[in-house]
Every structure is written in C-alpha cells, then in structure tokens.
Amino acid sequence: xSMKSLWLDRPPITITDPVPFExxxxxxxxxVGAGLTGLTTALLLQRAGRxxxxxxxxxxxxxxxxxxxAKLSLLQGTRLSRILAAASEDTARAYVEGxxxxxxxxxxxxxxxxxxxxRRDAFTYAGTPDGREAVQREYEAALxxxxxxxxxxxxxxxxxxxxxxxxxxxxxxxPMDVLAAxxxxxxxxxxxxxxxxxxQGVDARKPARAKTTKGEVFAEHxxxxxxxxxxxxxxxxxxxxxxxxxxxxxxxxxxxPAGMYVSxxxxxxxxxxxxxxxxxxxxxxxxxxxHEVGRHASPQAQIDDLEAWTTATFPGAERxxxxxxxxxxxxxxxxxxxxxxxxxxxxxVATGYSxxxxxxxxxxxxxxxAEILGGNLPWAQQLGHRIxxxxxxxxxxxxxxKVGAEATRGWVAAELGSLxxxxxxxxxxxxxxxxxxxxxxxxxxxxxxxxxxxxxxxxGIVTWNxxxxxxxxxxxxxxxxxxxxxxxxxxxxxxxxxx
Numbered sequence: 001x002s003m004k005s006l007w008l009d010r011p012p013i014t015i016t017d018p019v020p021f022e023x024x025x026x027x028x029x030x031x032v033g034a035g036l037t038g039l040t041t042a043l044l045l046q047r048a049g050r051x052x053x054x055x056x057x058x059x060x061x062x063x064x065x066x067x068x069x070a071k072l073s074l075l076q077g078t079r080l081s082r083i084l085a086a087a088s089e090d091t092a093r094a095y096v097e098g099x100x101x102x103x104x105x106x107x108x109x110x111x112x113x114x115x116x117x118x119r120r121d122a123f124t125y126a127g128t129p130d131g132r133e134a135v136q137r138e139y140e141a142a143l144x145x146x147x148x149x150x151x152x153x154x155x156x157x158x159x160x161x162x163x164x165x166x167x168x169x170x171x172x173x174x175p176m177d178v179l180a181a182x183x184x185x186x187x188x189x190x191x192x193x194x195x196x197x198x199x200q201g202v203d204a205r206k207p208a209r210a211k212t213t214k215g216e217v218f219a220e221h222x223x224x225x226x227x228x229x230x231x232x233x234x235x236x237x238x239x240x241x242x243x244x245x246x247x248x249x250x251x252x253x254x255x256x257p258a259g260m261y262v263s264x265x266x267x268x269x270x271x272x273x274x275x276x277x278x279x280x281x282x283x284x285x286x287x288x289x290x291h292e293v294g295r296h297a298s299p300q301a302q303i304d305d306l307e308a309w310t311t312a313t314f315p316g317a318e319r320x321x322x323x324x325x326x327x328x329x330x331x332x333x334x335x336x337x338x339x340x341x342x343x344x345x346x347x348x349v350a351t352g353y354s355x356x357x358x359x360x361x362x363x364x365x366x367x368x369x370a371e372i373l374g375g376n377l378p379w380a381q382q383l384g385h386r387i388x389x390x391x392x393x394x395x396x397x398x399x400x401x402k403v404g405a406e407a408t409r410g411w412v413a414a415e416l417g418s419l420x421x422x423x424x425x426x427x428x429x430x431x432x433x434x435x436x437x438x439x440x441x442x443x444x445x446x447x448x449x450x451x452x453x454x455x456x457x458x459x460g461i462v463t464w465n466x467x468x469x470x471x472x473x474x475x476x477x478x479x480x481x482x483x484x485x486x487x488x489x490x491x492x493x494x495x496x497x498x499x
Contacts (some may be wrong), residue, residue, distance in 0.1 A: 005323040
C-alpha cells in the first residue's frame, strides 16, 4: 500500500478565481507555507486590511497539516509536565493560555464556516506500569495550570492501562476541511495563494525580498511558516529535533474507542476516530512509533510494528491508509515564534510545535499577526521572554552532539562504502563512494537513479527511507524524493543528479 494520508486522499483544494503569480510584485506581507500556521496568519493579516501573499512550494496542506492526526486539545500527552521541568510556571501558564486562545479561535472559525468538528474527551494514559508516574505528573501539572482534568483508573480502552488523565470536550476534525475554508476565505478577501512557488531565500533589507523559483517578490514582512525555518538566521535547526512518526487508518468491526488518546510511555500509541469518507460509520486512526528523521534503519519496520499492534488489539481491523508526518521538537519544550534575529523586524518564524500543531499553529498565527499589527498579548510576551533552564540547555547540547556524531558517521560510512555492481532491488537504496564523492543510488518504479548523497543544507549524508522511498538527512531533517527533488527543508534545493 502506498503512503498517502487519509486527509490528502481527495481532490486538491482549489481556489475560486485564483490570481496569477507576478514576479516583482510588492505586498504588505508574504507568508511562506500554506499549512494551518500560514493560512491562519495570512487571513488574520488580510482581515486587518493588509495585502498578503501566500507562497507554497507544493500544494495547500501538502506537508505537516495534511499529514497530522488533527487533535485540537489542551491536554497534549506529557507536554505540560515537560514544560514545567524545562521552564518557569509563568511560561507554562502562558503556553496554556496561548493554546487555549488558538483552540477557541479555531472552534469558533469552524462553527462559523460549516467545518465539521467532533467534540471528544482527551486522554493521556499509561500503557505500562512504568508509565503511571508520568501520567501522575501530567495530571498534577495540568491541574496546577488550571485545566479541568480528572485522574481515571480506567481509560476505556480494549487493552490494559495503568491510569489516565482526562480532559473533557476537546476537538478533532479533518484538517483539509479547515484549510479549504481558510484558503477560500482568504482568497475572497483579496489574498493571493501561489502554489508551486518555492522560496529559496529571504533578503531582510527594506523592503524584504523573497527569492523564489519563479522570481522575486517584495514585502514589508516575510513570515516563515514552513515547519522548520528555511533560513539559518537564529540557528533554529540547532534548537530543534526533527521527528518522523506514522499513522494508519482502519475499518474496525464492532465498537471502537470514542475519545482521543495518546500514551505517556513508549512506544507511543495515539488513537482517534474520524467519519469514514465511504459513509460506513467511523475509521480508527492509530499513530506512533516516532523516531528522529534519517536515523532509523527501517522506517517500514516501524509501520509494520504499528500494524501488528493494531490488528492484535482490534481483531478484524482492515487498513485503508498509511502515512507519516514530520514534526519538530523544541529543545526547551516551547515553540519558537516571532521575529528572526538580524532581520530588522522584517522576517518572522513559527516552529517547534512538538507534534501539537493544531492549537500551536493558531496560537502562533495570533501572536505573529499581533506583533505585526501592534497588538498586545501578555501570554505572548511571556513566551517571548522565557528563561531556559539548565536541563533544556543540556538536552539541546546532547541533541547537537548526536547531530555531530551522525555527520561523522555518515561521511565515514559513505567514503568507505562501495557501490554495488548491479542496481539496487526495487524499493532499495544505497549510499557509497564513486571514487570522488558520496553518491546515493536507488531503484523506484523500475527506474534506477543516482544523485549526490550530500544534503545541500549543511553537508550531511542522506540515508534511505524504505517506507517512503526517499532520501532523508539525519542532521536536520531535510528530505528528498528518489530523484533528488526536495520534499522538506531546511534545505532549499534538491540533491544534485549524478550520472
């Protein structure tokens, strides 16, 4: 079965009467990325009377938003207890307040625009006895931060659990329905969405200049809503750990759990339901088995393990879709949102949602638009002036030591490795030296391709992803198709074809 999100298994979002891209055009604001962060930010600015353009390298929702599990919840696994361990209580309260504002804004918007939302209780549960302590910490953290949580001995799941935190009346939806509403609303107000336009650089002089594959455009501000920033200013790639995780959708005979669940222990198990597009009741979505991008020997084995767990737990489950998503964990547990260093207040960023993008994306959009429009948000000011505790500094240092080790390991293995005499088997890829430089060779769809194995971002050696038939960089998470085409940044160009 091919890897395609349930949400993206539909005709692409189209805009009524789209405007053509015009090189040399000038806007008040340029938003890079047409996911939830980008489109919400663009809409808020356009509503305020500004002239806004959204530049999207692929299509609306093609990357993170179209591959999320789309839980709109203030209970986020063990996020709150982790923030309290890494930052002050004031920072944790500000994080909750920002996420509350993001959740409530999105619920209102969906209600006003006919987007279907299912209200569900959210649970963080312990799947093992060892996980109970983490659940207890999350319960105490959530309670101390004002959330109306309860501690449950039984999570209502068809397997043994060891305690759970429950937060009632959260939300879930189809994220592409939300993006479709945002995109049409934004375009109807005069905003321009330009798909297939990749931004490859930003000059922050006045006016700011976005350099794209179709020419330059200008604006007072440029907002990078690209998952991970495509600019190295601020060194955000060194403050984040890129994570790849998996989701599977199933038709399940009999009753399935009605809540939104995520385990506090590993391997992660995430569950939610969604209306079956075929009209036959509901599908079960199971997620988990995440790992650092480019650092797992076989992503396909992670998917196989997730499927084995699901079919054993829900007998008769029939898989309909399988997909993966890329998220970025902030080393100090709180997203980075605001102006980029040395950009003179003309370039902004939003990143590091740590797999909880539905609330954080809208919170970021509210915060970014307030900064640009001159609004005052006390919770945003607190998040912008937080103090990083030693534990977070240590964790960041360890993460970057791992990056350094991966860089060394990749180059040594590539230079010592020899390429096979015959092409790799279908679906396989290999990295080795052609005598001059590391190259990557794979066979996909009966076609063998050879590309440079060196990531154009900071020179990491890519590894083969056997589930998605892609080349993934283990340093900072850039991903490339079999032919070298760029899929995800922070790289801004693809792998160079060889031979």
